[in-house]
Amino acid sequence: MFDDDELLPISALQHLIYCERQCVLIHAERTWIDNCQTARGDHFHKRVDVQEQESRGDRFIARSVSTVSRQLGITGIADVVEFHRAAVDRRGAHLRGREGRWCPYPVEYKVGRPKAHHADVVQLCAHALCLEEQLDVEVSEGALYYGSTRRRSVVRFDAALRRLTGDATRRLRSLLATRATPLAVFGNKCKGCSLLPACLPNADRSAIQYVARELQRLGSKKDPG
Numbered sequence: 372m373f374d375d376d377e378l379l380p381i382s383a384l385q386h387l388i389y390c391e392r393q394c395v396l397i398h399a400e401r402t403w404i405d406n407c408q409t410a411r412g413d414h415f416h417k418r419v420d421v422q423e424q425e426s427r428g429d430r431f432i433a434r435s436v437s438t439v440s441r442q443l444g445i446t447g448i449a450d451v452v453e454f455h456r457a458a459v460d461r462r463g464a465h466l467r468g469r470e471g472r473w474c475p476y477p478v479e480y481k482v483g484r485p486k487a488h489h490a491d492v493v494q495l496c497a498h499a500l501c502l503e504e505q506l507d508v509e510v511s512e513g514a515l516y517y518g519s520t521r522r523r524s525v526v527r528f529d530a531a532l533r534r535l536t537g538d539a540t541r542r543l544r545s546l547l548a549t550r551a552t553p554l555a556v557f558g559n560k561c562k563g564c565s566l567l568p569a570c571l572p573n574a575d576r577s578a579i580q581y582v583a584r585e586l587q588r589l590g591s592k593k594d595p596g
C-alpha cells in the first residue's frame with residue numbers, strides 16, 4: 372500500500388506510453404510547453420469540468436471525480452463518472468445521499484481522434500481500477516469520447532488491459548525513481564509533441580553524428596607510427 376506522498380499522477384501514465392522521455396521531462400524535470408494541441412485540450416476540458424452534476428433517470432453523472440488506488444499508488448481526476456443504477460442481480464456501490472446501489476462507468480474526454488497507441492485506454496483503465504478499490508465494486512466497462520469524431524468508443528476492462536495498466540504503473544515508478552532521462556529517439560510521435568522545442572530530438576542525433584565524424588576525422592589524421 373502506498374502513502375499519500377508516494378502516489379503518482381495517472382496523467383503520467385499517458386505520457387509514459389506516448390514517450391518515456393516526455394514523461395520524465397514533464398514529471399521529473401518539470402518541463403512543460405503549451406502548444407496548440409494542449410491549449411485546445413485545456414479549453415475542451417474546461418467546458419467539460421464546469422458543467423453541473425446531473426441526474427438522468429437511472430443514471431447519475433458526476434464530473435471531475437477524484438480517484439485513487441493505494442495498491443497501485445496512483446491518483447487522478449476522472450473527467451466524468453456515470454453511475455448507473457445497479458440491476459437487482461448486480462453488485463453496486465452505496466453513494467452518500469443517494470438511495471439504492473450504483474455501478475460506476477468512467478468516461479474520459481479527448482480533444483482529438485482515436486489513436487494507435489494505448490495511452491488513452493490505459494488512463495481510462497487506471498481510473499476504473501481506482502474506482503474499484505474506492506467503491507469495492509467491479510468496473511467492467513467505460514468509454515472514451517473524442518471531440519474530433521464526436522463519438523464514444525466503449526472500452527472493456529479485460530485482463531489484458533488491466534495487466535497493461537499495472538505494468539505501466541510499475542514502469543512509471545521505476546523510471547521516475549532512477550532520475551535518468553531517456554535519450555531522445557526522433558519519430559512520428561515528435562511531430563505532435565509540445566516538448567519538441569525543449570527536447571530537440573533531431574539536434575541530439577546530429578550532435579552525436581557530428582562528434583562521431585570529428586572523432587573519425589581526428590583518428591584518420593593521426594600518424595600511423
Ligand code: SF4
Binds near residue numbers: 391556557560571572
Ligand atoms: S520530442 Fe519526441 S523524443 Fe522528445 S519528448 Fe517529444 S516525443 Fe519524446
